[in-house]
Amino acid sequence: MxxxxxxxxxxxxxxxxxxxxxxxxxxxxxxxYPDRMGVLVDLTRCIGCRSCxxxxxxxxxxxAPALPFDDLSVFENKRRPTEWAYTVVNRYETxxxxxxxxxKVQCNHCNEPACLTSCLxxxxxxxxxxxxxxxxxxxxxCRACMVACPFSIPGYSYSSAFNPVVKKCIFCxxxxxxxxxxxxxxxxxxxxxxxxxxxxxxxxxxHERIRQIPGKYIDHIYGEKEMGGTGWIYLSGVPFDQIxxxxxxxxxxxxxxxxxxxxFIPMVLAIWPALFSGxxxxxxxxxDHDNSIPHQEGAEP
Amino acid sequence: MNTDRxxxxxxxxxxxLIITPxxxxxxxxxxxxxxxxxxxxxxxxNFDHAKHVGLSKDCAVCHHHTTGTAVESxxxxxxxxxxxxxxxxxxxxxxxxxxxxxxxxxANRQNPLTYHKxxxxxxxxxxxxxxxxxxxxxxxxxxxxxxxxxxxxxxxYDAAKYVRKLR
Numbered sequence: 001m002x003x004x005x006x007x008x009x010x011x012x013x014x015x016x017x018x019x020x021x022x023x024x025x026x027x028x029x030x031x032x033y034p035d036r037m038g039v040l041v042d043l044t045r046c047i048g049c050r051s052c053x054x055x056x057x058x059x060x061x062x063x064a065p066a067l068p069f070d071d072l073s074v075f076e077n078k079r080r081p082t083e084w085a086y087t088v089v090n091r092y093e094t095x096x097x098x099x100x101x102x103x104k105v106q107c108n109h110c111n112e113p114a115c116l117t118s119c120l121x122x123x124x125x126x127x128x129x130x131x132x133x134x135x136x137x138x139x140x141x142c143r144a145c146m147v148a149c150p151f152s153i154p155g156y157s158y159s160s161a162f163n164p165v166v167k168k169c170i171f172c173x174x175x176x177x178x179x180x181x182x183x184x185x186x187x188x189x190x191x192x193x194x195x196x197x198x199x200x201x202x203x204x205x206x207h208e209r210i211r212q213i214p215g216k217y218i219d220h221i222y223g224e225k226e227m228g229g230t231g232w233i234y235l236s237g238v239p240f241d242q243i244x245x246x247x248x249x250x251x252x253x254x255x256x257x258x259x260x261x262x263x264f265i266p267m268v269l270a271i272w273p274a275l276f277s278g279x280x281x282x283x284x285x286x287x288d289h290d291n292s293i294p295h296q297e298g299a300e301p
Numbered sequence: 302m303n304t305d306r307x308x309x310x311x312x313x314x315x316x317x318l319i320i321t322p323x324x325x326x327x328x329x330x331x332x333x334x335x336x337x338x339x340x341x342x343x344x345x346x347n348f349d350h351a352k353h354v355g356l357s358k359d360c361a362v363c364h365h366h367t368t369g370t371a372v373e374s375x376x377x378x379x380x381x382x383x384x385x386x387x388x389x390x391x392x393x394x395x396x397x398x399x400x401x402x403x404x405x406x407x408a409n410r411q412n413p414l415t416y417h418k419x420x421x422x423x424x425x426x427x428x429x430x431x432x433x434x435x436x437x438x439x440x441x442x443x444x445x446x447x448x449x450x451x452x453x454x455x456x457x458y459d460a461a462k463y464v465r466k467l468r
Contacts, residue, residue, distance in 0.1 A: 045429065049444060054458050064465030069458040070444070180403035187401065190444075191432075192425025196401040201410065205419050212376060
């Protein structure tokens with residue numbers, strides 16, 4: 001009897017271990033939707049006209065800005081996206097002959113978004129077109145996504161007393177991307193800073209631009225690998241950290257901090273009860289309780 | 302009698318030669334061109350082509366090689382050293398007015414023979430080329446210096462009398 005039990009325990013442990021170690025079955029490797037769209041942002045072209053902010057405001061029916069969109073005094077302060085401005089343009093003075101560099105800030109529509117990973121109620125969706133959208137009706141306003149986003153993008157409707165929710169750029173999904181049209185900011189940009197297309201193609205286009213005009217660009221596409229890759233990728237003529245980009249983020253998406261740990265759980269749940277029961281039995285010589293408590297086997301309580 | 306006729310023919314010939322433009326370029330260069338791709342928000346631009354012809358002296362600055370003059374850029378020369386005039390010379394003839402529509406993107410993607418896959422659209426071409434040169438030579442660079450805004454444009458920018466009431 002004892003040998004049979006021992007062999008049973010070994011078989012179960014072995015099966016559980018093999019299930020746990022075959023990561024391929026548990027952790028599916030998904031490279032992203034192959035046809036996802038993206039935008040290549042060429043920051044050597046931006047002149048800070050703020051037409052993109054104006055177009056976004058009208059397309060998403062946002063409320064009035066404090067100053068007209070052709071007012072350039074807003075560049076005195078660095079701004080971030082809010083509930084009223086899903087995209088903003090900031091100006092940076094660089095060492096390059098006093099020529100200012102302008103940077104458009106908006107949701108980067110990451111391949112493995114931190115906001116989606118951290119959302120408690122699964123309000124976010126990464127669509128196959130590439131947009132990271134959210135359902136404001138599901139949002140509970142906890143702001144975990146605001147903490148998680150490495151680019152500090154989601155804005156919050158602080159102005160709403162009873163139903164504050166998160167607000168951010170949705171890549172014009174509802175009104176344009178779904179129908180194969182470029183987002184409003186891309187369409188209006190006079191300098192064609194924003195190039196819209198399939199993300200895989202845009203990465204090639206970006207590298208080709210770097211190659212064709214040596215010296216014009218820093219030899220790096222920001223967002224190609226950062227945080228697991230983003231949908232909006234950037235070219236710049238000056239080092240990225242001089243124009244407000246965080247260059248310390250690394251190439252792993254937020255989910256990597258927990259993915260390996262979570263993948264162990266099925267194996268642990270399968271092995272530990274069997275393992276520790278087995279050890280307990282072995283240490284007790286098969287008796288799972290001593291006879292100090294007086295009772296009769298099989299008697300009714 | 303004969304000399305009178307010769308004199309007459311000679312005179313007509315001289316006048317004909319004088320009134321014919323003698324700068325050696327094609328006769329049908331437009332003097333001004335109407336640019337109306339932005340009429341949704343801005344007034345049509347009456348582009349003084351003749352003035353810019355006089356200023357640039359080299360068609361290739363704007364028209365690449367399509368008007369028959371050689372390109373200067375070392376990048377272009379690699380393939381276009383012997384490229385001559387094109388049937389199409391206007392900006393809008395090659396630079397798409399809507400470069401990011403699904404049709405344009407798919408056509409660009411699916412044609413394996415296109416080399417210039419990163420060709421800017423019409424709006425980008427105008428601003429990068431025209432405004433880029435204006436920045437270099439101290440010419441007007443403001444948005445409304447070239448095209449004045451209509452009231453739809455003012456509404457887009459929440460400017461002028463279209464400033465909306467603040468939240």
